[in-house]
Amino acid sequence: MPASASIRHSAEPVLVLGAGLMGRLLAVLLAQAGHPVRIVDAGGPDGQGAAARVAAAMLAPLAESAITEPNVVAMGRHALARWPQILARLDAPVYFQQNGTLIVWHRQDGHEARRFQALLAATGRALPELPAPQPLEAGCLAALEPALASRFHQGLYLPEEGQLDNRQLLHALTQTLERLGVRIEWHSAWTDAQALAHQRQSGGWVLDCRGLGARTDWQALRGVRGEVVRLHAPDVTLQRPTRLLHPRYPIYIAPKPDHVFVIGATEIETDDLSPASVRSVLELLSAAYAVHPGFGEGRILELCTQCRPTLPDNLPAVEAIAPRMLRINGLYRHGFMIAPALADVVLQHLHEGHATLAEQLGLRFHHVPDPAACVAEH
Structure with a gap:
């Protein structure tokens, strides 16, 4: 030009x-x-x-590829490389982490893991430039995320993914x-x-x-409701966003600074902005407790609801x-x-x-x- x-x-x-x-x-x-x-x-x-x-502000295009189109994954890959450049020119610090995403599941939900892995494989064929998911057995999972040692026997590590505050x-x-x-x-x-x-x-x-x-x-445009719990759990130390696969209530747990965690995954086809439902909160917190019992002693900071703009x-x-x-x-x-x-x-x-x-x-x-x-x- x-x-x-x-x-x-x-x-x-x-x-x-x-x-x-x-x-x-x-x-x-x-x-x-x-x-x-x-x-x-x-x-x-x-x-x-x-x-x-x-929002939890996770930058996880490969993890999201299980529920979205390859073009959104491509946009996510582009943006993941851009965020460090953008943050470097701002006037205040912003927490940014690029330690990948951890996917775990309980043994009885192995079929969900197989379904998820098949979706990731399809994305990999469509976008061969994506990093490959890395299967984890118990020992490697414990080394990668010590807080989950002995709690899960296998998992998936999605490298290069990130999050910010x-x-x-x-x-x-x-x-x-x-x-x-x-x-x-x-x-x-x-x-x-x-x-x-x-x-x-x-x-x-x-x-x-x-x-x-x-x-x-x-x-x-329509609104798609999401419900998120923000809590402080000093007994839990996670080094990267963690997702629990479950047929009924899959969740994500995004660790923020000072042992603050954002826990969510509800997705409801409504533009209702009323407070979070008891059922949603029970499911989110029960699933989080199943990932790490230290969440049971955490303190709820906020129960948030908001609608995402959706075409x-x-x-x-x-x-x-x-x-x-x-x-x-x-x-x-x-x-x-x-x-x-x-x-x-x-x-x-x-x-x-x-x-x-x-x-x-x-x-x-x-x-x-x-x-x-x-x-x-x-």
Whole structure:
């Protein structure tokens, strides 16, 4: 790209709707590239209304390949390499770990393990560049994760996978935005129509990253409820995210700093945001106790519920709905795992005028044929 084109693009203002994970991440990357950026968000800086605040923030494309498509796995691999670069340029530290993922199961659930291994094998054939899962017998499992010694007799190790601290990241992104002079308007809910009216006056780009907040403009969106337990268990030491395979309630346990653990896996087709159900909490905590009895003496810090923004095919998408206006949405349960990949696609489109990376990653990037039908005045 010619230097003059780079300067021209870096000077274009960008209005970002929504300050969840996708909105804050894109705003930081754009501001670092020289764009004047303005953010409007219906919530506050703590992200109480954002799915990103509740998430476990695991970066586990191979583990997720058992329930998602190869293109999401490819986006996850791209993003896993990008996260260290992004974190290095933020103004506050963010816990980041890349110690792989451990998969365990009880003997009576061996059929679940065989099913899971078959799914991983299919992903490996589709994406041969992925690292191969490593089967673990009891001795190797105990050496890898001493806290689980004698509790499980076999497992799988998925190398190179990682995780980060979601709340530290949201804070660090906000702190970086403030230092970069980005204008953030909290408790300000805008529609696409309002954003377009602003664009007609001020020019530049509009990026709609509102998640479920965009449902009034993108009616295909739906909420998929997740329930998560955050607890403090000083008697438990896990060195990497651990997943328990079970036919009824598979769970993940993501260790955070200072013996804080995020435990989850419920996935309910509803946009209900009421408190967590007793049944879900009992299943999550019972499964966690089965992984390590030290969780029985832990202290519950939070019972969190939130809905993830999901499109009909459970895949993310970027839509160009008007000149210089994009919607980025549908990250579903894979937000932290794929967000940098979507951000890089958007940046390429803004700066270079094409979406080659989207094609390489299999990300749906399309132009709405009749923008007026999708951005009606409200």
